Amino acid sequence: MxxxxxxxxxxxxxxxxxxxxxxxxxxxxxxxxxxxxxxxxxxxxxxxxxxxxxxxxxxxxxxxxxxxxxxxxxxxxxxxxxxxxxxxxxxxxxxxxxxxxxxxxxxxxxxxxxxxxxxxxxxxxxxxxxxxxxxxxxxxxxxxxxxxxxxxxxxxxxxxxxxxxxxxxxxxxxxxxxxxxQPAPDLRAALKARCAALTERELDVCERLLRGWSFDGIAADLGLSVATAKTYRARAFARLGLHFKSELFAAFLPGGDCPPQG
Incomplete structure (x- = not known):
């Protein structure tokens, strides 16, 4: 040493x-x-x-x-x-x-x-x-x-x-x-305001994506498989009219910046 x-x-x-x-x-x-x-x-x-x-x-x-x-x-x-x-x-x-x-x-x-x-x-x-x-x-x-x-x-x-x-x-x-x-934005409320049809699990996944979580982290936190977490993401994106995570960040984060991964 x-x-x-x-x-x-x-x-x-x-x-x-x-x-x-x-x-x-x-x-x-x-x-x-x-x-x-x-x-x-x-x-x-x-x-x-x-x-x-x-x-x-x-x-x-x-x-x-x-x-x-x-x-x-x-x-x-x-x-x-x-x-x-x-x-x-x-x-x-x-x-x-x-x-x-x-x-x-x-x-x-x-x-x-x-x-x-x-x-x-x-x-x-x-x-x-x-x-x-x-x-x-x-x-x-x-x-x-x-x-x-x-x-x-x-x-x-x-x-x-x-x-x-x-x-x-x-x-x-x-x-x-x-x-x-800066006060943390109320991401869940913003998601619901954009699309009231989002389910609770879809909100859970999107909110964590906006906070910089990986799919592995989201799955572990919510007690889901990674594949299931991605399925909720896909359903939420379809309701929101989005195709990429960058579009999610642009729609809901100040400046549209990707959050740091955590």
Whole structure:
């Protein structure tokens, strides 16, 4: 048997100290506070942060925000961004192509418009923003932003490099946390609403398929043979007018994504 000692925290780059904290905070009710504290302890010098989405055809949505060591005006900033329509003229994420992610840096002087700079950066003493941004294939933007305030000065080279290293885990952790926070859909009710003729066993099988179960797992859970479970699936699909599992996912899951297998 081989064994390797884990490196001591003091021997690791400062930014890496935030990695376990971000992972451990996923799903916690105080996720936003814990992540901001972790970023501070990782010597990134963050004063505030925000997580939001921007679409082409609807109002942007703020998911998380907070401040450390300064008055928390993050929600006021986002309200101005949304209510004044600043998001419609926000070109600061244009460098990120659909289907890709990137780290972006923006100084207050580089804000996409005078109104944007005045309402958010100058009014609230925000000096600089670092973002890890993912753009969907439909053009929607998902942004995790950290901010420096005027008294903190600009991000240094080491802090920029550290954030770039941390960014993929930070993005994934935030997205996973938000997914866990969403209430589970009432799949059985949705199936019955779509087709009242579905039997209880057909509902049992379809509900478990939507939750990512395999046929072996469904059969064991319901005390059926795998062949019988598949027969119930086939009958349910005929009633629903479906042919493939992908059609079931598209009809009943947010975004139409296949659930993780469990």
């Amino acid at each position: 081989n064994a390797w000692a884990l490196p001591l925290a003091d021997a690791q780059p400062a930014w890496s100290r935030a990695l376990p904290a971000v992972v451990q905070a996923v799903g916690a009710p105080d996720f936003d506070t814990r992540v901001l504290q972790a970023l501070d302890e990782a010597a990134l010098g963050v004063g505030s942060w925000s997580v939001y989405q921007v679409w082409r055809d609807r109002l942007p949505q703020l998911h998380l925000s907070g401040s450390l060591g300064v008055a928390d005006t993050t929600r006021d900033c986002f309200a101005a961004y949304r209510d004044a329509g600043l998001y419609r003229r926000d070109s600061s994420f244009d460098a990120v192509r659909p289907g890709h992610a990137a780290v972006l840096r923006m100084h207050a002087d580089e804000a996409p418009s005078h109104d944007h700079r005045q309402a958010i950066y100058l009014r609230h003493g925000v000096l600089e923003r670092l973002s890890v941004v993912q753009r969907g294939d439909d053009g929607a933007v998902f942004a995790v932003n950290v901010y420096r305030h005027a008294h903190q000065g600009r991000f240094g080279d080491g802090e920029l490099a550290g954030f770039a290293q941390l960014a993929p885990v930070l993005l994934a952790g935030v997205q996973r946390h938000l997914a866990l926070r």
